[in-house]
Amino acid sequence: MQGHFNGWIVLLSFVIAVMASYSALNLAGKITRSRGKNRTVWLVAGSLVMGVGVWSMHFVGMLAYHLHTNVTYDVPITLLSSLGSILASFIAFQITARSYSSAWRYGIGGLIMGCGIVTMHYMGMSAMRIPGQITYNPALWLLSAGIALVASYAALYLFHRLRQVQDFSLWKLICAIVMGIAICGMHYTGMAAAQFTYDGDIQHQATAGDEQLQLFLLTGVAVSTFVILAVSWGAIFFERHVLEKMAYKDQLTNLPNxxxxxxxxxxxxxxxxxxxxxxxxxxxxxxxxxxxxxxxxxxxxxxxxxxxxxxxxxxxxxxxxxxxxxxxxxxxxxxxxxxxxxxxxxxxxxxxxxxxxxxxxxxxxxxxxxxxxxxxxxxxxxxxxxxxxxxxxxxxxxxxxxxDEEMNRSQLRKLLLEKDLRKAMIHEEFKIMYQPKWDTGTNRLVGMEALLRWQHPQLGLVSPGEFIPIAEDTGIIVPLTRWILTEVCAQNKRWNDQNDMHVSISVNMSIRVFESGLLYEMVTEALHASGLPGGRLELEITESIAMSDVIDTIRQLHTVRELGVKVSLDDFGTGYSSLGSLDELPVDTLKIDQTFIRKSNQTPKQAIISNIITIARNLNMEVVAEGVETSEQIEFLQSRGCHVMQGYYYGKPMSVTDISSWLKHTQSSKVPV
Missing domain, CATH: 3.30.70.270 (Reverse transcriptase/Diguanylate cyclase domain)
Structure with missing residues (x-):
């Protein structure tokens, strides 16, 4: 014998199915876009909403079915039936919730979710307690199972298609309604497949207590469903309007980050x-x-x-x-x-x-x-x-x-140099070259500058102007400077011991060394290891270093000058204007940049050179001219009172072997080559 349905409760079951589908659509997008623990949280939430929503709809639908006899429900079995839908939803979402899912993934996910829904439905039916038995029409049973599988596949496909839609969407609502119809269709087809036979010939009307029990269960299911949906919507609202603003907005400018x-x-x-x-x-x-x-x-x-x-x-x-x-x-x-x-x-x-x-x-x-x-x-x-x-x-x-592509090639080369720079010291690819400083007044060598060169195994000789900025950006310049100081001091000590020469050698400093605070440690370590007197070492700094943090720069330079180490200001006149604090800097020598020397035949450049020489003289500093290449430049500098010069006219940067040969030649002839 068959019963009849309460139309209002049937409508309520449909509303629950639509709400559950719409909420699951929202949460499915969160699963796809999230990673790590957040993804797990949204995966569990989506599975609960989908599973409990479908379970509630089915159970409310069964409560809507009146059989004109006493009907009760086994509560443990009723609650246990919900696990089938929840676990199936979890597994299906886990399989398909990714940026790209193939058709076979949807198929497997739909099969698992469909089986879970069928299991949940018929386990819920078995929880009914009536004075009789329940059998099923095989054709309608298979039809209900088929609807569950198709509906599950469609649900997963729609969840994936609409995963990026975060705000309200008419298409999302239409899809939720279609899903609600499919879920209700499966349920009521399954109910139509049920055939009830009773023990005896007398049918008993439901008592008032039975009706109160059903009303209580109906109310509990409805309330729990609405609470779950409200929590899921509240979480989405909170994430969108509070957490998203914190995570995706720059707090200073309120711009997207x-x-x-x-x-x-x-x-x-x-x-x-x-x-x-x-x-x-x-x-x-x-x-x-x-x-x-x-x-x-x-x-x-x-x-x-x-x-x-x-x-x-x-x-x-x-x-x-x-x-x-x-x-x-x-x-x-x-x-x-x-x-x-x-x-x-x-x-x-x-x-x-x-x-x-x-x-x-x-x-x-x-x-x-x-x-x-x-x-x-x-x-x-x-x-x-x-x-x-x-x-x-x-x-x-x-x-x-x-x-453009030229920039791309330049960037690729920079990345290659940065990668290889880290192992160049280990493979001993760096070489130190020495360029002499010549005093034209006494016609003798008065110093040298140590210049770093990189012989790359594939690219050949790499210019310092190319790899030094990379070394500074990556911080490699600090250990590299430590190595240079150690090598230069050791080599100068050997030249001193062999009585080849007794001059100071200058080493260029980087602003990164000053920022590291390791300058004093590096200098004392190099001098102590080599046994070289501090007066035989000179540190070259640029104006940009001097002006970066004047107070700290002065402090660090004073500590190394107490060791007898000299300090020269390189490229004077080309960087930041340091005239205001030049008298406060512990500097022994000003070096005139080669850009002025190259154009020393021009009146404006001559005026600048003359002023630099005058400033150095008034501050009791020595002055060195860089980039000297012609006799005309020498004559002009001498006429202005500058006698110490450095450039190709006196000698190019040379290796240790070449410098030794150069020294022997100059000592015998007293004339630089």
Whole structure:
């Protein structure tokens, strides 16, 4: 004998199925996009929502079925039946919840989830306690199982297709309704397959207590379902409106950050449609931060962010990557319009900033990469734009550059040098060359400069101008300088002991050595190991080192001068203006940069050279001219009072063997070659 259905409860079961499907659609997207522990949390939540939602719908549907007899339910079996749906959902999501899933994965996942739903349904039916037996129509039973399998496959496929849709979507709602119809169809087909036979000829009406029990169970299932759905929706709301803002927004400028950039490429960027990345870096921002303070720098960054917002259009997106780095992604594909955007950005950045009582001017450098020409993924496009930006800086700043293959080759070479630089010391690929300093007044050798050279096994001789900046960026320059000091001191001690010469040898210092605070330790270690007197060692610093942190630089230089070590200021006149603190620096020698010497036939350059010599004389410093190559240059320098010179006229940088031969020749002839 068959019963009848309560229409209102049937409608409630359908609503529960739709709500569970919609919630599961939202949570499935979280599973796909998450990693690590977060993925596990969303996987468990999605499985619970889907499994319990389907279980609740089925159980409410069974409560809607009136058989005109006493019906009760075995509570342990009823609760145990929910595990089939939950575990099946967990396994199915685990198999298919990834960025790409093949058809066979959907098939396996659908089979597992479908079997779980069928198991849950018929285990729930077995929990019914009636004065009779339940049998099933085989055809309808198979039909209900088939509907469960098809519905499960469709659910997983729809979850995957809509995984990137985070906000409300009409398509998502339609899919949830279709899923609700499929789930209800499976349930009521299964109920139609059930055939009830009773013991005896008398059917008993349900008592008031039975009806109260069913009402209690119905209420409990409904409440638990709505609580689970409310918790899942609340978690999604909290994540979207609170956690996402914290995770994906830059707290200083309220712009999207690096994490949001990664999400943007995963969800919204289509390389095939074209577009461009504009990588923006402020010029000399570190100087502003160091001189005026980080709070002032933060205020400046906020104003820069506001100006960048004003420059971009509705189709463009602005990110702050960190520090003074910003990124604009535009869907514009026309090269001229991209250039116009870049020019507009540069113009906006360089306008005056009024912060507190300061009027400030800064500029920016922009590197541009274009999709799909320079890449189709975030990493390659960002790397190309970053390379182009550094090219713009090297070209003089306050300009933009498009990435090209030459930059790519340069970047690849730089990466190769950086990799090989780390093992070059171990393989003894570095060589130290020595260039003499000659006193034209006494016609004798008065010193030498140690110059580092790198003989790369594949690339040949690599210029110091190419590998020294890489060594500084990577920090390798610090152990490299320690090695140079040790080698130079040991070699100079050997020349002293052999009575070949008794002069000081200068070693170029890097700002990274001063920043490390290891200068004194490195110098004392080298002098102690070699036994060389401190007066035979000279340290060459540049103006940029002297001006980076004047107080600390002076302190460190005083400590090494107490050892008798001399200090020279290299490339004087080409870096930051250090005239204001030159008298405070513990410096013994000023070196005139070779850029002035090459043009010493020009009146303005002659005036500069004469002033440098006068400054050195008034401060009781020696002066050395670099890059001397002609007799005319020698005559001019001598006429201005400079007698110590260094350059190809007196000798190129030479190896230890060549220097020894050069020394023997000059000692015998007293005339440099």
């Amino acid at each position: 690096r994490h949001d950039l990664q999400r943007y490429f995963g969800e919204r960027f289509e390389a095939s449609a074209g577009g461009a990345l504009l990588f923006i870096d402020l010029d000399r921002f570190k100087t502003i931060n160091d001189t005026l303070g980080h709070d002032f720098g933060d205020l400046l960054l906020r104003q820069v962010a506001d100006r960048l917002r004003a420059c971009i259009g509705d189709i463009d997106t602005l990110f702050r990557l960190g520090g003074d780095e910003f990124l604009i992604i535009t869907k514009e594909t026309d090269a001229e319009k991209i250039k116009q955007l870049a020019a507009s950005i540069l113009h906006g950045i360089k306008q005056a900033y009024f912060i507190e009582d300061h009027e400030l001017y800064v500029t920016g450098s922009i590197g541009i990469s274009v999709a799909p020409l320079h890449g189709v993924d975030r990493s390659s496009l960002l790397k190309a734009a970053d390379t182009a930006m550094y090219n713009a800086k090297n070209a003089g700043k306050n300009r933009y550059r498009f990435f």
